[in-house]
Amino acid sequence: MRAAIELADADGLDAVSLRKVATALDVRPMRLYGYIASKEELLDLMVDAVHAEIRPVGDGWREVLRSLAEATRHAAHEHEWLADLLGGRPQLGPHALASGETVVAALGSVDVDAIMPVVAAVNAYAIGAVRREVAERRAERATGMDEKRWQASLGPYLERTFATGRFPALATVVRDAAHLDADHTFRIGLDFLLDGIEARISR
Amino acid sequence: MRAAIELADADGLDAVSLRKVATALDVRPMRLYGYIASKEELLDLMVDAVHAEIRPVGDGWREVLRSLAEATRHAAHEHEWLADLLGGRPQLGPHALASGETVVAALGSVDVDAIMPVVAAVNAYAIGAVRREVAERRAERATGMDEKRWQASLGPYLERTFATGRFPALATVVRDAAHLDADHTFRIGLDFLLDGIEARISR
DNA sequence: TACTGGCCAATACAGTGTATCTCCCCGATG
DNA sequence: CATCGGGGAGATACACTGTATTGGCCAGTA
Numbered sequence: 001m002r003a004a005i006e007l008a009d010a011d012g013l014d015a016v017s018l019r020k021v022a023t024a025l026d027v028r029p030m031r032l033y034g035y036i037a038s039k040e041e042l043l044d045l046m047v048d049a050v051h052a053e054i055r056p057v058g059d060g061w062r063e064v065l066r067s068l069a070e071a072t073r074h075a076a077h078e079h080e081w082l083a084d085l086l087g088g089r090p091q092l093g094p095h096a097l098a099s100g101e102t103v104v105a106a107l108g109s110v111d112v113d114a115i116m117p118v119v120a121a122v123n124a125y126a127i128g129a130v131r132r133e134v135a136e137r138r139a140e141r142a143t144g145m146d147e148k149r150w151q152a153s154l155g156p157y158l159e160r161t162f163a164t165g166r167f168p169a170l171a172t173v174v175r176d177a178a179h180l181d182a183d184h185t186f187r188i189g190l191d192f193l194l195d196g197i198e199a200r201i202s203r
Numbered sequence: 204m205r206a207a208i209e210l211a212d213a214d215g216l217d218a219v220s221l222r223k224v225a226t227a228l229d230v231r232p233m234r235l236y237g238y239i240a241s242k243e244e245l246l247d248l249m250v251d252a253v254h255a256e257i258r259p260v261g262d263g264w265r266e267v268l269r270s271l272a273e274a275t276r277h278a279a280h281e282h283e284w285l286a287d288l289l290g291g292r293p294q295l296g297p298h299a300l301a302s303g304e305t306v307v308a309a310l311g312s313v314d315v316d317a318i319m320p321v322v323a324a325v326n327a328y329a330i331g332a333v334r335r336e337v338a339e340r341r342a343e344r345a346t347g348m349d350e351k352r353w354q355a356s357l358g359p360y361l362e363r364t365f366a367t368g369r370f371p372a373l374a375t376v377v378r379d380a381a382h383l384d385a386d387h388t389f390r391i392g393l394d395f396l397l398d399g400i401e402a403r404i405s406r
Numbered sequence: 407t408a409c410t411g412g413c414c415a416a417t418a419c420a421g422t423g424t425a426t427c428t429c430c431c432c433g434a435t436g
Numbered sequence: 437c438a439t440c441g442g443g444g445a446g447a448t449a450c451a452c453t454g455t456a457t458t459g460g461c462c463a464g465t466a
Contacts, residue, residue: 017422028446030424039423084291087334090342092360097370105372113381120335121392125324128331131290132323139293157295167300169308178316189324196399220453231415233455242454 001045005079008046013081018042040089047085048093050075056103062194064106065118068099069126069190076130083134087127110201118197125193133182204248208282211249216284221245243292250288251296253278259306264404265397267309268321271302272329272393279333286337290330313404321400328396336385 003024008016018039022029036042053075056068076082100119107115162171180188206227210218221242225232239245256278259271279285303322310318365374383391 018424019422030446033424034444087331087338088287089338090335094364097364097373101370101373104376108372112376112379115376116380117383117388117391118395120332120388121328121395124331124335124392125328125396126331127334128290128327128329129323131330132293132327135290135292161297161300167304169311170300170304173307173315173318176315177319180320185320185323188320189327192321192324192399192403193328193396194399195402196395196397199398199402200395221455222453233415236455237413 001042001049004042005046005049008081009079013084016042016046016081043085044089044091044093047082047091048095050079050082051091051093051095051099053078054095054099056099056106058106061107061110062198064103065122065194065197066190068103068119069122069129069186071099072123072126073130073133073186076134080134080137083131086130087124114201118201121193121197122190125189129186129189133186136182204245204252207245208249208252211284212282216287219245219249219284246288247292247296250285250294251298253282253285254294254296254298254302256281257298257302259302259309261309264310264313265401267306268325268397268400269393271306271322272325272332272389274302275326275329276333276336276389279337283337283340286334289333290327317404321404324396324400325393328392332389332392336389339385 004016004021007020007024018032019029021042022032032042036045054068054071056064056071058064058067072086076086103119104115107118110118158174161167162174207219207224210223210227221235222232224245225235235245239248257271257274259267259274261267261270275289279289306322307318310321313321361377364370365377
C-alpha cells in the first residue's frame, strides 16, 4: 500500500497497476492477492492511509470543522490522486473513522441530531472544492507547465466563445471581476458554509 | 456521444469502451478518432451533454443557486456515472457555460466580485454531496440490492469496530442520532451554505 | 488509361485485472 | 528413511483496454 501511494504520488493514479506495485515490492503480481481481494480494495487502503494525515485540530466546533476541510485540502495537494478517489466510495477504514471521531467529539456542544448533517456538509464542500482545484491545476500543467501559457491557450478559446455573445453575463464577470487565488476561493466558500451552520445550530 | 451515454447509463462508466461505442454505432473502432482525439475527449463531451439537462430556474439569486444544486443532483441520479466525472476536469463545453450563464445572469444584483466565489462554493458543495450520495447508493446495491441486507452487512462491521471503544463519540451519534434520508441531508447542507452566502452578500 | 491521394478497415502493440494451472518444497506419516 | 500429500508460489492464460501503424481500395485527375 505504501508502494502504491509512492507510485501514485510520482506518476498519478494510472501508474498504479498491480504489476508495477508488485515489481516495486520485488514480488510476483499474484502474490498481492494474498493481501487484497481486488484493486479496488488497494485503492481503498490507499485512501484510508492518507486519512491518517487528516487530523483535525482546534478549539470549538468551528475551528475543528475548518481544520477538517483545510486538512483534506492539504492532503489532496500532497497526493493529487486523492482528488480522484475522495467521495468515490464510502470511507469506513480505521483512519477515516478516527478523523471522524475527533470531529464528532469536538461537536459535543451541538445538538446530536445536527452533527451528521453538519459534518457531511463540510465534507461535501471540501471534496467538491478540492476536486475542482486539482482539476484546474492539472489543466494548467497540461498546457506547458506555466500559468502564462495556460492563460494564453485558454484565453483565445474563451474570447472566441464570449465573442459569440451567447454568454454576456459570464463574459463580464470573467473579464471584470477580481480573480481570487485558490486559497482565498476555498476559504471564502468554507466561510459561507460555516457561517450558515453557525446561524442554524445556535438558533 | 449519445451512444456512449446510453452505455454508461445502462452498465456504468466501465462499460464505455471505444470498441463498444463503435459497435453500438455499427462502425469500426478507429472511425471514432475522426471525431474525437482521445477517450478523455469523449468523456468530456458526455459530461457537457448532460449539462444540457442542468437548467437552473427560479426567481432571485437564492432560488437559482438552489435550483443549480438540485438540478446537478437530479442529473447525477439519472446518470450515476456523472458523479465519477463531475469536477474531475474543467467544464468549458457550451452547455456547461450556458448553465453558468443563466446562474450568473440571475446574480445580477450581487456584487460582481462575489459572484464567482459564490457560484464556485455552491458547485463544490453539490459535487461533493452528490458524489457521496452516489457512492452510498452503489454500496447498498453491491450488498444485495436491498437496504436490509446493506444494514445487515454494514451493521456487524460497525458494531465490531465501535465495540473496540476507539470511537465513542462517533458510536453514540451513529446509534442515537436521527438518520435523515438523502433528500433531507442534501437540502440541509445546501441551506447552511445559502444562509451563509445570504448573510455575507447582503452585508 | 495511368496514377495518385486520401480514407477506411484491419492489424499490431503494450498494457490492464484477474482466473487457472503447474510444479516444487516441506512436513507429516507409514 | 522413504513416500506421499497438501499448500502455496510462480507462470501462464484470457479477455479486454486505448491507440499507432500498416495495407488496400476507390475516386478523382492528368
